[in-house]
Amino acid sequence: MSEDKEINTALKENMDIKAAMSEDKHINTSILSEEILEDLKSNRIDHMTYLPGMEDIHSDIPERVIAAMEAYDYDSYTASDVRAALDKKNRGPEDFAALLSPAARPFLEEMAQLARKEKMEHFGNSINFFTPIYIANYCANYCIYCGFNCHNKIKRAKLNENEIREEMEAIAATGLQEILILTGESKQMSDVHYIGQAIKIAREYFKVIGIEIYPVNSDEYAYLHECGADYVTVFQETYNSDKYESLHLAGNKRIFPYRINAQERALMGGMRGVGFAALLGLDDFRKDAFATGMHGYLLQRKYPRAEIAFSCPRLRPIINNDRINPMDVHETELLQVVLAYRLFMPFASITVSTRECKRVRDNLMNIAASKISAASDTGVGAHSEKVDKKDKGDAQFEIDDDRSVEEVLEDMRALGLQPVMNDYVYCG
């Protein structure tokens, strides 16, 4: 009897998963492998409950972002809503919603012209340069679409201080003055002090330092700011918490509210700017892009001093799954998202990652984006030949633009854009 019950329960669970999937129009099946489908059946901790040690700042921002996203019915917008949004000088959330809607599709060229004009007004023809440096790829999270996830069998590595210095020296020699320090999300393998040391070394070589690491508490952000970091980027990946739950099966990252509050904690810790992104292709990209924009918008209103940055990543193939693709987010949709961000928040920094190819990146830089990475590599120890090959780690995802700094500089200049290595100096 009890055995029957267990079997029934198991069957029911499988049916539940299937039912949930058939209802969800935004399942990206390219992510799912047999192994992941099995793991999806296992019990998981509650993704909405903070774990011990995680600071709860009781902010109203997440609630407001989620409410706005849930209320966003993009099919209800019409051409005249888009027209009205385009004609405004200072656009609000309703205009942003219209510009992200399917009704805006026929206006793409006009949006691009306008976005370019807005960008020129705020940034002139300057383009900021930076490069990422991956100092460790150990990760305690199980994010089923990510090459670093703790179940993916890849070569792990963590640079020691000498290796970090060698990497940074090699990067600085290319003329870059801004760096983005990244780690996998393992607080145990790459603790806050280790990251702080890396930032201190970076201070010797660079004028602007950003970090893209696991979310930490506000006092830890304050410490990292003291070490010399000024910008914090945290990708929320998706703002749909149910979908988030089914993509992040284990690790601290699973805790949705802790992650969504990371930018505010960073600002409380004194950081100068924060970056936002949804990983386009994980869920309904219009809703996710809308939530991302609203997140930046509401935080800027709450912390007017905060500099706001958006990234626009689409899903990419990873080691051990070369099928992963961004589902329905084609180049056109990506462009629409970038244009909507620019028209909504003309002053925000917008980065286009090396997930995109040269053609797409250069065009987006020309139209609406303001910041570009060059000589990118998502592997650990990839910049310097001095780092021993056995100490290098595998990449997070496949990049699609491997141009050197010199090449990107040339290409930007050919577009009539002016490369800027840094326009601000850290002063504590």
Place this chain on the structure above:
Amino acid sequence: MIKVNGEEMEIGSLANLKELVESQGYNPQLVVCEVNLEIVSREKLQDRGLEEGDEIEIVTFMQGG
């Protein structure tokens, strides 16, 4: 000697604030009194006696933008 709206005057036979207000020709319902920077509510006007050196303001609403 007390000061009422900046003008000096003698307490004389006035027993309390209410009598002062009325003696000046004001309707106690239409003014507010402040004695030595403390507001005395309307109901308490007759409980507040007058003391030498009191600085009293009697104010009301006028037209204004």
Place this chain on the structure above:
Amino acid sequence: MEINDDYLDLKGHKFKSRFILGSGKYSIDLIKAAVENASAEIVTVALRRANQGGVDNIFDYIPKDVVLLPNTSGARNAEEAIRIAHLSRELSGSDFVKIEIMRDSKYLLPDNFETIKATEKLASEGFVVMPYMYPDLNVARDLRDAGAACIMPLAAPIGSNRGLETRAFIKILIDELDLPIIVDAGIGSPSQACQVMEMGASAVMANTAIATAGNVPAMAEAFAQAIKAGREAYLAGLGRIVKEGASASSPLTGYLRD
């Protein structure tokens, strides 16, 4: 939004009228007609030393259902404004107060910093604080954080009837703050009042423009109609302006491949 559900909300107090009428500089016997013609629900008054020999009872001239908004005119710093606010509350029995603090007798420009201090104190005591200010975004944010019920930026020096001289800055306040923005001071004609309402201001406060008009009650009515028209235009969403000279530029989206 439906026009019928459209209210000016000041800390939960809702008003149908978006015209705050000043009562200064004109004969007290015109107030009633002006208030009625303006359909005003809020009228400002000032606190002054009573005149010896009795006072005109301004309450007699203002309809009973109208909210009295005492201002703190005459205050030169936060401390004096707070003192006036306390006396006014005792007299009016209501929590509404318009903070006006001026240290400049020539232009009568408000002192933003003292205004923040007074707002903080009075809001903490439960007042519905309506601060008159020089339109500065940072100050407006500080006033909001101090607990203000709205922000009252000036359009031009008070009493000048010069119109929307601070237009660009008022627009910034409207765009960036979630509080009602009530444009106060300097609005000289109904068309100017209409314009600020079209821009998205929540209400207009006017006094001198009406007080110095040829016919006070008639001008009050003209303002009321202009403010209503401006509000309705704002809610309806203004039509587009066709820009001169279409710019032919090469297409930017030709690169797309999928």
